[in-house]
Amino acid sequence: MNDNPLALIIEDDEDLAAIFGEALQAAQFATEIISDGAVAQRRLKEVIPSLVVLDLHLPNVSGEILLRQLRANPALARTRVVIASADPISADMLRSESDLVLVKPVSFSQLRDLAQRLRLT
Amino acid sequence: MNELRLTIGKKLEQLLHVKHPNQDVARRGRLLNILLLPGLGTGVLAFGLIGLIANFISGWSRQDELLLLATSVVGVVFISGIYFLNRSGNVRLAAVVFLLGMIMLITLSDEPLQLVAGRSTMTYILPIVIASVLLKPWTSFLMAILSSIGLLGLALANNLLSPSVLSTVFVEIVLFQLIALVSWLSARSLEQALTDLRTINAELDHRVADRTRDLADALIRVQLESSKSQAVLESIADGVIVFDSLGKASVVNPAISRLLNLPPSQIVGYRIETLMAGVVNVSDQQAVLDQLHHQESAERLPGLRLQWGNKTLSASFAPIHIQQETGRGTVAVFRDITREAELDRMKSMFVSMVSHELRTPLGAIMGYGEILQEQVHGPLNERQRNVVERLITNTKRLLNLVNDLLDRARLEAGRLKLVSAPFTPDALLEELLSMTGQLAKDKKVDFITHIAPEVPQSMLGDSQRLLQVLANLVTNAIKFTDNGSITVKIDRPDPAHWSLQVIDTGAGIPLDEQPYVFDMFRQVDSLTTRKHSGAGLGLSIVKQLVTLMGGEVQLVSSVGTGTAITISLPLNLTAEGIRER
Numbered sequence: 069m070n071d072n073p074l075a076l077i078i079e080d081d082e083d084l085a086a087i088f089g090e091a092l093q094a095a096q097f098a099t100e101i102i103s104d105g106a107v108a109q110r111r112l113k114e115v116i117p118s119l120v121v122l123d124l125h126l127p128n129v130s131g132e133i134l135l136r137q138l139r140a141n142p143a144l145a146r147t148r149v150v151i152a153s154a155d156p157i158s159a160d161m162l163r164s165e166s167d168l169v170l171v172k173p174v175s176f177s178q179l180r181d182l183a184q185r186l187r188l189t
Numbered sequence: 190m191n192e193l194r195l196t197i198g199k200k201l202e203q204l205l206h207v208k209h210p211n212q213d214v215a216r217r218g219r220l221l222n223i224l225l226l227p228g229l230g231t232g233v234l235a236f237g238l239i240g241l242i243a244n245f246i247s248g249w250s251r252q253d254e255l256l257l258l259a260t261s262v263v264g265v266v267f268i269s270g271i272y273f274l275n276r277s278g279n280v281r282l283a284a285v286v287f288l289l290g291m292i293m294l295i296t297l298s299d300e301p302l303q304l305v306a307g308r309s310t311m312t313y314i315l316p317i318v319i320a321s322v323l324l325k326p327w328t329s330f331l332m333a334i335l336s337s338i339g340l341l342g343l344a345l346a347n348n349l350l351s352p353s354v355l356s357t358v359f360v361e362i363v364l365f366q367l368i369a370l371v372s373w374l375s376a377r378s379l380e381q382a383l384t385d386l387r388t389i390n391a392e393l394d395h396r397v398a399d400r401t402r403d404l405a406d407a408l409i410r411v412q413l414e415s416s417k418s419q420a421v422l423e424s425i426a427d428g429v430i431v432f433d434s435l436g437k438a439s440v441v442n443p444a445i446s447r448l449l450n451l452p453p454s455q456i457v458g459y460r461i462e463t464l465m466a467g468v469v470n471v472s473d474q475q476a477v478l479d480q481l482h483h484q485e486s487a488e489r490l491p492g493l494r495l496q497w498g499n500k501t502l503s504a505s506f507a508p509i510h511i512q513q514e515t516g517r518g519t520v521a522v523f524r525d526i527t528r529e530a531e532l533d534r535m536k537s538m539f540v541s542m543v544s545h546e547l548r549t550p551l552g553a554i555m556g557y558g559e560i561l562q563e564q565v566h567g568p569l570n571e572r573q574r575n576v577v578e579r580l581i582t583n584t585k586r587l588l589n590l591v592n593d594l595l596d597r598a599r600l601e602a603g604r605l606k607l608v609s610a611p612f613t614p615d616a617l618l619e620e621l622l623s624m625t626g627q628l629a630k631d632k633k634v635d636f637i638t639h640i641a642p643e644v645p646q647s648m649l650g651d652s653q654r655l656l657q658v659l660a661n662l663v664t665n666a667i668k669f670t671d672n673g674s675i676t677v678k679i680d681r682p683d684p685a686h687w688s689l690q691v692i693d694t695g696a697g698i699p700l701d702e703q704p705y706v707f708d709m710f711r712q713v714d715s716l717t718t719r720k721h722s723g724a725g726l727g728l729s730i731v732k733q734l735v736t737l738m739g740g741e742v743q744l745v746s747s748v749g750t751g752t753a754i755t756i757s758l759p760l761n762l763t764a765e766g767i768r769e770r
Contacts, residue, residue: 081549087556090565154548160608171653173552173588176559 072098073118073187078108078134079152080126084172088121088152091176095183105129112138117147119186121179122166124153132162139165148186150179209278212387213380217323218280221287222272224319229268284323288332291316296339301347305340305354310361313340317369321376329376333369337362428502428523431509432481436460439518448500448523461521468498480506481519494526501530537598544595551588558584593726596657600733607737611763612652614640614679620656621677625663632667634694635674643681649761650738655689658734661727662691662754670695673751682757689756697748706744707732731756 075097079085082103089099097119102108105126112120112134120138124131131151138144153159154172163169168182205226207218267290275283295316299309313336321329344350344358422429428445430438441456449456449464456464461481465474473495480493492505503524508517558581561569569577599605618638629636659677666675673694680688698706707728735742740758 081553083550083553084556087553087560090556090560094563094565154545160610173548173555176556177563180563 072096074115075099075119075121075183076108076111076115076117077101077121078105078126078131079103079121079123081123084123084152084174087176088174088179091180092119092121092183094180095187097183097187103127105131105134108134109137112141112144116143119148119150119183121150121152124151124155124158124162132158135162135165150182150186152179207275207278207280209280213383214280216383217284218275218278221275221280221284221323224323225268225272225275225287229265229272281324284320288316288320288323289335291319292332292335292339296343301343302349305344305347305349305358307357307361310340313361313365314368317365318372321369321372322379326373326376326380329369329372330366333362333365336365426524428525430456430461430521430523432461432519432521434518436481438464445523448502448525449497465497469495477504480504481521494530497523499527500525501527533601537601537604540594540598541604544591544598547591548588548595551584551591554584555581555588590726593730596730597726597733600730600737605734605737607651607654609649609651609761611647611649612655613647614644615646617652617655617659618677618679621659621663624656624660625667628664628667629675632671634667634670634672637674637676639676639678641678641680644679644687645681645760645762647763648687649763650758654734654738658731658756659689659691661731665727666691666693666695666752669693670751681760685760686757687760688758690753692751692753694751697750697752698744698746699748703744703746707742 073096075092077085077088077092077099079088079101080103085101085103089101092099100111100115100117102111103126106128108126109129122131122135126134131153135149135151138147138149148168149166150168150170151159151162151166152170152172152174159169159171167186170179170182205219205222207215207222209215209218271283271287271290274286292313295309295312296304298312304310317329317332317336320332340358340361344354422440422442425442426444428448429440429442430445431440433439438456438459438461441453443453445456446453451464461477462474465477469477473493476493477495492503494501494503496502503526504521506519506521509520510517558577560566561577562574562581596605618640622636622638626636663675663677670693676690676692678688678690678692680690682688732742735756735758738758740756743755743757744752745755746752
């Protein structure tokens with residue numbers, strides 16, 4: 069289990085975070101769920117996840133800011149980012165800065181399969 | 190100079206004028222005065238001055254001088270007497286006295302023999318002619334008889350009864366009668382002409398009076414009518430401005446004053462541009478002007494919605510012909526729909542908010558359902574799997590409905606924005622197949638796709654929305670097709686457009702239902718008899734999305750044969766697409 073790469077799930081909706089967690093675990097990731105932007109900001113300075121599932125609407129610090137900071141950090145250059153947003157327009161605008169954009173509702177199997185592919189490449 | 194002449198003319202006119210209720214009598218009196226004035230002048234001049242001068246030259250006797258003076262005085266007194274008599278209104282009497290005096294003067298002015306023999310007989314003509322115009326025309330005969338009597342009397346009194354003299358007198362008497370006849374005829378025709386003229390005048394006056402009365406009546410009617418219109422205009426709640434052919438406000442009602450928060454004096458006479466300046470945004474101003482100038486066409490334009498200051502107004506325009514004005518004016522009607530607009534906005538917000546709040550838990554249900562379905566937490570038996578599948582299918586339906594409602598609300602609020610990016614038609618169809626292929630397979634209908642060679646490899650557009658449009662059409666087609674095929678074609682009918690076509694071999698749509706296919710909440714079957722699921726939102730969203738993309742939707746269908754829906758869209762090429770060509 070500890071050999072599995074780390075996936076951070078930054079999502080404030082408890083249920084969605086749980087489902088994302090299940091999907092990523094099914095894709096052989098070790099998962100950690102964070103529901104607050106500020107907490108995520110701190111955590112990203114401590115760990116180097118190989119995958120981040122990012123919601124855009126977060127308390128305290130928005131997903132958009134987190135994405136910019138993450139991309140500006142050379143230590144996280146290899147980290148893959150999947151954006152999960154309910155708003156297709158703002159999600160679309162961040163398409164170039166992320167590896168994948170998923171518009172909610174995100175399907176369990178879809179996320180599992182995509183994460184699996186991302187882990188292998 | 191001119192003024193002096195005018196004053197003299199006026200004074201002279203006053204001197205000649207005779208007041209009498211009978212127009213004819215007054216006219217004759219004036220004529221008599223005209224004749225008297227030179228008589229007076231002659232009386233003074235000829236008998237007074239000229240006589241005196243002549244006396245110096247020829248040396249008259251004292252007796253002659255006295256006689257001349259006496260005659261002058263008597264003449265002047267006589268003429269003045271007649272004048273005053275005439276002025277006092279006794280025109281007929283004055284005329285008779287004047288004429289008799291004249292005959293007497295003529296009879297006594299020459300030696301009897303000379304007069305009878307014809308030296309100055311012709312002077313008798315004067316009273317005859319004058320009588321015909323001063324008195325009644327027939328009095329010329331009376332004068333002729335009087336003159337004849339005078340002449341005959343003179344001859345008898347002076348014993349001048351030689352045949353030659355008598356024959357001369359006879360000829361003279363006949364001549365008098367002839368002259369009387371001519372005078373009578375001419376005076377009579379003159380009187381007749383005058384009478385006719387007066388009749389015509391009277392008739393004309395009558396007619397003018399009639400017309401004036403008619404006009405006054407019409408004016409009253411118009412005023413009554415316009416006061417009625419005015420009352421209507423003032424009582425309606427909608428704001429009305431009538432613009433004249435020059436584009437200036439000419440008529441306004443109180444409601445518009447309240448709507449625009451301006452007194453009528455600050456509206457009337459101004460152009461709509463001036464009224465809108467600063468309170469209406471530029472694009473709304475343009476829309477209003479477009480409609481105002483679009484009045485040439487007969488078709489009635491749909492109303493306009495615009496923000497005017499802090500109010501939302503609906504505006505409609507119609508051409509009108511204004512009397513006594515060239516060109517046509519425009520009547521503009523404004524209605525305050527601030528409350529409706531606010532309610533509309535609230536409704537859209539509500540739908541959008543509710544949809545969002547519904548989507549989140551639905552997404553969670555879906556996710557958990559899938560976790561069960563994928564047997565992440567252990568195997569399920571056949572019946573459990575079946576239950577989970579039904580759970581997911583129904584959640585999907587609900588989710589789709591909520592998505593449609595959300596799209597609909599966004600479209601209505603104008604908040605749905607298209608995101609244009611490069612896409613390939615191949616990928617579009619591939620994605621469509623992955624979304625709807627299973628559905629077609631389940632219903633055992635063939636799913637055929639075709640891309641014409643003219644279609645570029647890459648285009649610009651909102652592929653997600655295009656996919657939504659296609660998925661909606663294809664899902665719908667599959668729903669109503671029990672056997673046969675669904676064909677999706679991508680074509681390029683002309684260089685500037687590309688088209689998407691979805692053709693099915695399904696039930697078809699009756700002709701009378703076809704116009705309503707793209708309306709909201711519409712299925713061909715009524716609510717109670719419908720055998721197919723769905724709220725009927727899909728096609729209305731298709732129509733709105735395509736309109737938003739600048740395209741058009743066309744429907745061809747016949748019952749029992751199938752339906753073809755063609756979407757024509759403007760072609761936007763990518764950089765590679767342009768190079769390809």
